[in-house]
Amino acid sequence: MYINGKAWRSIWLEKDGQTVGIIDQTRLPHQFKTVQLLSADDAVTAIRDMLVRGAPLIGATAAWGVFLGLQEDSSDKGLETVCTKLLAARPTAVNLRWAVERMRSVLAILPPKERVAAARSEAAALCEEDVQLNEAIGEQGLRLITEQYERKKRPINILTHCNAGWLATVDWGTALAPIYKAQAAGIPLHVWVDETRPRNQGAHLTAWELAAAGIEHRLIADNSGGHLMRQGRVDLCIVGSDRTTASGDVCNKIGTYLKALAAADNKVPFYVALPSSTIDWDLTDGMAIPIEERAEEEVLFVFGQAEDGSIQKVRIAPEQTRASNLAFDVTPARLVTGLITERGVCAASKEGLLELFPEQG
Amino acid sequence: MYINGKAWRSIWLEKDGQTVGIIDQTRLPHQFKTVQLLSADDAVTAIRDMLVRGAPLIGATAAWGVFLGLQEDSSDKGLETVCTKLLAARPTAVNLRWAVERMRSVLAILPPKERVAAARSEAAALCEEDVQLNEAIGEQGLRLITEQYERKKRPINILTHCNAGWLATVDWGTALAPIYKAQAAGIPLHVWVDETRPRNQGAHLTAWELAAAGIEHRLIADNSGGHLMRQGRVDLCIVGSDRTTASGDVCNKIGTYLKALAAADNKVPFYVALPSSTIDWDLTDGMAIPIEERAEEEVLFVFGQAEDGSIQKVRIAPEQTRASNLAFDVTPARLVTGLITERGVCAASKEGLLELFPEQG
Numbered sequence: 001m002y003i004n005g006k007a008w009r010s011i012w013l014e015k016d017g018q019t020v021g022i023i024d025q026t027r028l029p030h031q032f033k034t035v036q037l038l039s040a041d042d043a044v045t046a047i048r049d050m051l052v053r054g055a056p057l058i059g060a061t062a063a064w065g066v067f068l069g070l071q072e073d074s075s076d077k078g079l080e081t082v083c084t085k086l087l088a089a090r091p092t093a094v095n096l097r098w099a100v101e102r103m104r105s106v107l108a109i110l111p112p113k114e115r116v117a118a119a120r121s122e123a124a125a126l127c128e129e130d131v132q133l134n135e136a137i138g139e140q141g142l143r144l145i146t147e148q149y150e151r152k153k154r155p156i157n158i159l160t161h162c163n164a165g166w167l168a169t170v171d172w173g174t175a176l177a178p179i180y181k182a183q184a185a186g187i188p189l190h191v192w193v194d195e196t197r198p199r200n201q202g203a204h205l206t207a208w209e210l211a212a213a214g215i216e217h218r219l220i221a222d223n224s225g226g227h228l229m230r231q232g233r234v235d236l237c238i239v240g241s242d243r244t245t246a247s248g249d250v251c252n253k254i255g256t257y258l259k260a261l262a263a264a265d266n267k268v269p270f271y272v273a274l275p276s277s278t279i280d281w282d283l284t285d286g287m288a289i290p291i292e293e294r295a296e297e298e299v300l301f302v303f304g305q306a307e308d309g310s311i312q313k314v315r316i317a318p319e320q321t322r323a324s325n326l327a328f329d330v331t332p333a334r335l336v337t338g339l340i341t342e343r344g345v346c347a348a349s350k351e352g353l354l355e356l357f358p359e360q361g
Numbered sequence: 362m363y364i365n366g367k368a369w370r371s372i373w374l375e376k377d378g379q380t381v382g383i384i385d386q387t388r389l390p391h392q393f394k395t396v397q398l399l400s401a402d403d404a405v406t407a408i409r410d411m412l413v414r415g416a417p418l419i420g421a422t423a424a425w426g427v428f429l430g431l432q433e434d435s436s437d438k439g440l441e442t443v444c445t446k447l448l449a450a451r452p453t454a455v456n457l458r459w460a461v462e463r464m465r466s467v468l469a470i471l472p473p474k475e476r477v478a479a480a481r482s483e484a485a486a487l488c489e490e491d492v493q494l495n496e497a498i499g500e501q502g503l504r505l506i507t508e509q510y511e512r513k514k515r516p517i518n519i520l521t522h523c524n525a526g527w528l529a530t531v532d533w534g535t536a537l538a539p540i541y542k543a544q545a546a547g548i549p550l551h552v553w554v555d556e557t558r559p560r561n562q563g564a565h566l567t568a569w570e571l572a573a574a575g576i577e578h579r580l581i582a583d584n585s586g587g588h589l590m591r592q593g594r595v596d597l598c599i600v601g602s603d604r605t606t607a608s609g610d611v612c613n614k615i616g617t618y619l620k621a622l623a624a625a626d627n628k629v630p631f632y633v634a635l636p637s638s639t640i641d642w643d644l645t646d647g648m649a650i651p652i653e654e655r656a657e658e659e660v661l662f663v664f665g666q667a668e669d670g671s672i673q674k675v676r677i678a679p680e681q682t683r684a685s686n687l688a689f690d691v692t693p694a695r696l697v698t699g700l701i702t703e704r705g706v707c708a709a710s711k712e713g714l715l716e717l718f719p720e721q722g
Contacts, residue, residue, distance in 0.1 A: 029679035192685070195660070195677065197558060197582040203677045211681040219660055219684040221558040222583050223616025227690035230618070230648065255584025257591070261622040287591065299556070299580055302663045304675025314665025314673050316561055318390035321568040323580040324553070329588035 001166045001180055003212040009171045011052065011060050013124065018071060020064040024051045025167060029208035030305045040069030040082045047089035047096070054168025056130050059099035062086045063126045066103040067119035074112040079104065099126060127170045133275050134172035136342035141178025141238065141273055144345065145187060148235050155188035157235045159225050162196045162253035163205035164240025164273065174273040175240040176209065178340065183215055191217040192234060194225060196253060198298040198325060222255050226262035237263050241274040248333030248348030249286025254326050260335035273340040279353065281360050286330035299323035362527045362541055364573040370532045372413065372421050374485065379432060381425040385412045386528060390569035391666045401430030401443045408450040408457070415529025416603070417491050420460035423447045424487045427464040428480035435473040440465065460487060488531045494636050495533035497703035502539025502599065502634055505706065506548055509596050516549035518596045520586050523557045523614035524566035525601025525634065535634040536601040537570065539701065544576055552578040553595060555586060557614060559659040559686060583616050587623035598624050602635040609694030609709030610647025615687050621696035633709070634701040640714065642721050647691035660684035
């Protein structure tokens with residue numbers, strides 16, 4: 001997507017054809033800095049230290065990490081070493097495993113001397129597929145925004161939670177893809193950006209993406225969305241999904257459920273944008289999804305830019321106070337107006353999903 | 362209430378009988394510092410710069426401010442000057458006006474030489490009434506916690522939002538009063554403390570109160586309460602109220618409505634603790650209450666303690682990003698299980714309120 005009018009992706013092959021570029025997302029929104037990955041170890045560090053985050057981008061970085069590793073050693077042992085190393089970078093990331101296994105299965109059957117070139121084209125293909133998938137989600141979601149605009153003939157107010165933007169994928173994003181498509185289509189927009197405590201991905205990343213793209217937006221405390229809906233100041237909600245059950249329950253960033261409740265209470269359409277790869281076809285009850293409890297420090301401390309420009313970590317609670325940090329929640333399908341997938345928009349139900357994905361029936 | 366075993370109030374007449382002590386709440390939770398108010402101007406500054414906050418405590422500080430002012434000049438002109446000065450400290454605070462008018466009406470009819478002593482006893486009486494009112498709310502709410510404990514025979518998990526504790530009143534608080542009473546009654550408790558963005562009164566003040574009182578608690582992001590309720594980890598919610606309609610709608614800190622929705626969705630009892638002085642008997646529709654929109658900076662910046670111990674203000678959003686800052690929301694009566702008042706617990710409805718306050722019928 002665009003940063004001050006120039007097109008970027010979140011990851012790219014550098015012009016030398018041998019190294020890979022990324023944006024250091026830990027420095028956003030205060031500093032925009034790109035980093036050149038020279039080795040598989042650099043890719044591991046980028047994933048582990050969260051210079052890149054978001055399941056699709058982690059997968060893409062791992063794919064390029066295999067390419068970087070094979071340039072050092074393209075033997076069977078070299079391939080094995082780089083795959084093991086990358087898989088250990090963030091052990092719970094499903095897309096990371098998926099991307100590494102895809103690379104391995106393509107490359108293992110080739111003679112070592114062909115592996116570097118093949119890894120380059122396979123990583124590039126994986127990224128290209130991610131871009132096309134997200135662009136398709138954007139096109140599908142655009143129809144929902146267009147419909148609202150044609151009816152209301154005024155700027156459309158969209159609320160989003162967390163960051164499901166292009167920074168989380170290779171390009172376009174999921175929840176933000178329809179917004180970028182609507183901007184391109186000339187529809188006037190205004191986005192309410194939930195700051196998304198405790199890690200503030202809304203304030204840090206979504207606000208930055210929208211500012212860079214020149215899309216009108218306001219940052220709000222996570223507490224605000226409910227009353228904004230009561231006041232009629234939200235036309236629709238679009239959020240992402242980390243995992244979706246075959247019955248349409250949505251596991252997403254903590255706080256999503258509260259916004260879905262408010263949307264239902266105020267008859268505001270609540271959409272979830274997701275690539276079908278996040279659908280767990282074996283699971284029907286969202287409450288069966290184990291919810292990660294993350295470190296207390298994420299709640300007790302806040303990162304930000306001090307007046308002298310330095311990035312500081314400040315404590316917001318008393319020394320004796322402990323915290324609890326659920327990373328995700330589950331929004332039951334009954335609160336979801338529709339799922340925006342690459343194949344179309346469907347009801348959040350088994351029947352709705354099977355209409356779009358009959359091969360899963 | 363207790364700080365490490367020693368009883369405190371949020372405001373007191375110093376032993377000299379002439380000056381007034383307060384806790385500088387702007388320094389909490391990182392520093393506990395008391396401040397001696399020597400003059401009416403000191404009281405004005407304490408209110409204006411929010412060293413004291415919470416409607417009842419603002420009123421109490423204003424009452425003592427009149428006493429301080431009269432020691433400088435107890436003439437009619439002196440009384441007029443101090444009242445005017447105090448009323449301007451935070452012009453929208455209803456309790457401030459109420460307290461100043463009460464002092465004025467008692468003192469204006471007395472000869473100047475009797476006014477200082479009368480102001481001392483009237484301010485003390487006003488504070489004592491506030492303490493008794495809140496203690497009565499505590500006793501009423503205790504019954505609800507006791508009932509849960511007798512049924513469940515395990516620690517009771519209570520979720521609260523913002524700070525409606527003793528720091529907001531002269532003592533006991535409103536929402537926290539039942540919790541202090543339950544602690545005194547030996548009921549094992551655990552409190553989920555919403556951090557309450559954007560001003561973080563939960564993290565700064567409620568967590569500090571509970572830590573000082575030795576009550577088990579965990580700080581959580583405002584996003585978390587919904588999923589905790591879905592997991593069955595919340596037994597009841599108790600929040601305060603800034604303004605309550607005659608029909609039981611509750612205007613309280615932004616985010617209260619979202620927790621009430623989650624409580625209703627999970628059949629968790631949702632109680633609002635309030636002194637009857639916050640009931641607006643002329644108003645029936647909560648959505649008619651004008652909602653203050655506060656400065657964007659409260660959303661864009663976070664205060665906390667840096668590693669070197671200094672209090673720092675850090676920016677969490679990009680420079681170009683603007684914010685929106687609704688201070689309150691309105692929870693419709695249908696989502697409120699009951700209102701805890703000084704006279705008893707009643708349904709959040711006109712009928713429920715009139716049973717306890719028949720004189721308003």
